[in-house]
Amino acid sequence: MVRAENVHKSFGHLEVLKGVDLEVRAGEVCCVLGPSGSGKSTFLRCINHLEKVNAGKIFVDGDLMGYRERGGKLHELREKEVAAQRRSIGMVFQRFNLFPHMTVLQNVMEAPCRVKRESKSEVRERALALLDRVGLGAKVENYPGQLSGGQQQRVAIARALAMRPKLMLFDEPTSALDPELVGEVLDVMKDLARDGMTMIVVTHEIGFAREVGDSLIFMDGGVVVEQGAPREVIGNPRHERTRAFLSKVL
């Protein structure tokens, strides 16, 4: 489903990604661990082309993200084509980023109505079902500012799912939450994983990675230091840096 080949990314002189490779099969949950500043968010943002890669390629479901290959050369896609590619990739942010001027229901309906131009009544039905599924059926007419952090993040997940994505990207979805609200968001994500959604999850929740993850990668300094089955990597890290990091978060 996702294949990254030798991805490089720099901000000015600062090289953040120094050749990242990754392979995630359909239906797999891949967890990404790593210390702050190791480039986890940047890599996730490269996958849906919110950041342009400087070198390397990222394929999602066979499509090269952000570029077209013609005669051995890469041509950047037009803004519209990039937007079209993003429709099948859902993204959930650390700080929720719900649209504060719209109700919960409008937040979820916005993209399917505007981007896919689906019929409003159909989208509405689907949105209500999704909000029910994340446990917010009673809050559809509220504004995001009236919800707790955990509720907001669940709305953000429903908003992404409303586009029927093939792939979901989570960037530390529980890091901004009070400890007692983390569980409700993780439960929704577990539910999604059980349903066979392909997910890439940047997280510091080791328990979630061990329980739900099919694979785990550990990033540091812009490279993948170690990867493998979550239990293997967490229980028996081979690299010194992985060991040092895990001893701090466990």
Added chain:
Amino acid sequence: MPVRHPGRWAAIAVLAVLAAMFLHLLLTNDRFNWRFIFVSIGDGKRGVMFTGPVLEGLRGTLLLTVSSMVIGVALGVVIAIMRLSPNPVLSWVAWLYTWVFRAVPRLVLAILFGNLGILWDRIGFGVPFDEQLGRLFGVSDLNLQFYSIKATDLLSGFVAGMLALALSEAAYMAEIVRAGIQSVDPGQAEAASALGLSRGQVLRRIVLPQAMRVIVPPTGNETIAMVKDTSLVAFVPVTFELFFQLQAISSRTFIVLPVLIAACLWYLIICSVLMIAQYFVERHFGKGYGATRRSRKRPVGVEGATP
């Protein structure tokens, strides 16, 4: 023991005396000539506030305010977006525009626009440089203008005055809109583009509606300032304007103070209406925000009863 506020009482007493003195002045000094303002200017049955030419001028002032604000806001949004564009040429042109139009005083601009008709005979739409191209290929008097109008007709006083006010307003509005757009959390645009919204949709649906909260209050200020600045077009010269009409009466009747009072009253009335309008616009764009403050008072986890 009730808390005493001696300072507050003293202040109220001073203000009460001042207010009484002011009222006394208004009511007993017959130089104000309230009759002249409200009832009759002597040769007519109506007070100076309500005579035909003054009402006509009022209409002109309102028309000028609305049209120059509409053009100013629309153009201002375009210039703000250009200014924030990654394209350096667009951004530089936008900067140049705001630089020029903020530097030149509105009064100078108004007079300048009133005299621009001197530059051209006719103004029209068509192929640019058609005459020069014609000469190049040996055709004299090549005319590829689809539509044209005599410059002095187009830039008649009213249009010239309106353009001067609108173009100058656009420069100020551009800065206001830019500040508004920049006040919106970049995470909003990011989340919207991650959902597949196009750049235009992100701007129209997500960023601008949120920027409006920051844009509306200073725009209200600008509108109120514009009501008053319309009196500048008297120098274009435009006579279809409130203050010019009132002044004309005062120079005809040699009655100065009551005419000025009448002008103040009209401007007060217009601005009051605008302030009411602003209140409703602000309330509209505050949707989803006021609620935050209210719900924060509720402890987390305690759900309000849903009706």
